Amino acid sequence: MPQRDSLQNTFLVAFVLCLVCSLVVSSAAVVLRPIKEKNERIAFQREVLSVAGLYEKGKTKDSEIPELYKQIKTVMIDLSTGEVTDAVKDPENFKLSDVAKNEDLTVEIPADKDLAGIKRREKYTKIYIVSKPDGSIDQLILPVRGKGLWSTIWGLLSLDSDGKTVRGLTFYEDGETPGLGGEINNPKWKAKWSNPECPKVLFNDEGQVDISFYKGVVTCDMPDSEHKFDALAGATITTRGVENMFKFWLGDEGYGPLLKKIREGQFPVTKLSSVSQ
Numbered sequence: 687m688p689q690r691d692s693l694q695n696t697f698l699v700a701f702v703l704c705l706v707c708s709l710v711v712s713s714a715a716v717v718l719r720p721i722k723e724k725n726e727r728i729a730f731q732r733e734v735l736s737v738a739g740l741y742e743k744g745k746t747k748d749s750e751i752p753e754l755y756k757q758i759k760t761v762m763i764d765l766s767t768g769e770v771t772d773a774v775k776d777p778e779n780f781k782l783s784d785v786a787k788n789e790d791l792t793v794e795i796p797a798d799k800d801l802a803g804i805k806r807r808e809k810y811t812k813i814y815i816v817s818k819p820d821g822s823i824d825q826l827i828l829p830v831r832g833k834g835l836w837s838t839i840w841g842l843l844s845l846d847s848d849g850k851t852v853r854g855l856t857f858y859e860d861g862e863t864p865g866l867g868g869e870i871n872n873p874k875w876k877a878k879w880s881n882p883e884c885p886k887v888l889f890n891d892e893g894q895v896d897i898s899f900y901k902g903v904v905t906c907d908m909p910d911s912e913h914k915f916d917a918l919a920g921a922t923i924t925t926r927g928v929e930n931m932f933k934f935w936l937g938d939e940g941y942g943p944l945l946k947k948i949r950e951g952q953f954p955v956t957k958l959s960s961v962s963q
């Protein structure tokens with residue numbers, strides 16, 4: 687009979703311990719996956735509601751989110767045409783972070799047009815619409831992303847029904863330095879994008895993207911202030927990343943075709959029905 691502290695027993699105990707631990711960890715991952723997915727879904731819905739001004743931090747309870755989110759209509763768009771599409775097989779489970787990594791669901795962006803530095807962009811994407819009581823568009827919420835200094839910055843931009851005036855802005859994922867590039871999520875900085883008394887407009891009268899960042903504080907009495915934004919102090923690279931991200935997503939390779947239709951009143955608002963939540 688082998689001794690209790692023999693080499694053979696030591697390996698056996700280590701093996702059984704590893705097996706039990708791996709079973710516990712993998713069962714926990716399987717059991718917790720639906721909870722994790724639900725929490726991720728709620729977290730994203732919170733971002734959509736907050737950029738739409740329908741969620742107040744510290745006031746709105748998480749339990750209220752599913753009910754509030756019923757106000758949001760989701761629509762799949764073909765980015766190259768700006769048309770509503772039913773080409774996506776499973777819109778309910780469309781997750782942009784997964785789609786963006788899938789070669790079959792994305793197209794390569796020519797290097798000279800890749801202002802956001804993301805190399806590929808999705809063929810179809812999900813946009814979020816807040817409607818007015820009469821069914822017409824109140825706000826259009828568009829997912830955007832682009833390279834900052836250290837990371838890809840993921841955000842949501844809310845536009846007015848005119849397709850060019852900013853109603854809200856949020857960044858829900860980034861790896862920029864807190865206090866420097868991370869200031870893109872400073873509520874004071876973001877609030878300046880959506881101040882109704884000093885509105886920010888992303889296109890000029892000719893329909894060209896018109897935004898620039900200014901080192902200092904942009905005040906409403908400055909000429910062209912509706913197209914000017916405060917650059918972040920000590921974070922020129924992140925600021926440039928945000929500028930290029932918007933120039934890309936508002937341009938022809940991004941939401942340009944859709945926004946042109948909206949500005950010209952050709953987007954079929956009345957025919958819209960939500961394809962997925």
Ligand SMILES: Cc1cc2nc3c(=O)[nH]c(=O)nc-3n(C[C@H](O)[C@H](O)[C@H](O)COP(=O)(O)O)c2cc1C
Nearest residue numbers: 835862863866867868918919920921922923924925
């Ligand atoms: C540790 C460290 C972290 C930094 N993080 C950022 C950042 O997140 N975003 C950014 O634009 N610049 C960051 N910088 C600063 C850049 O290197 C660069 O100096 C800055 O973007 C220049 O901005 P300014 O012209 O406003 O000074 C960081 C610098 C250091 C040393």
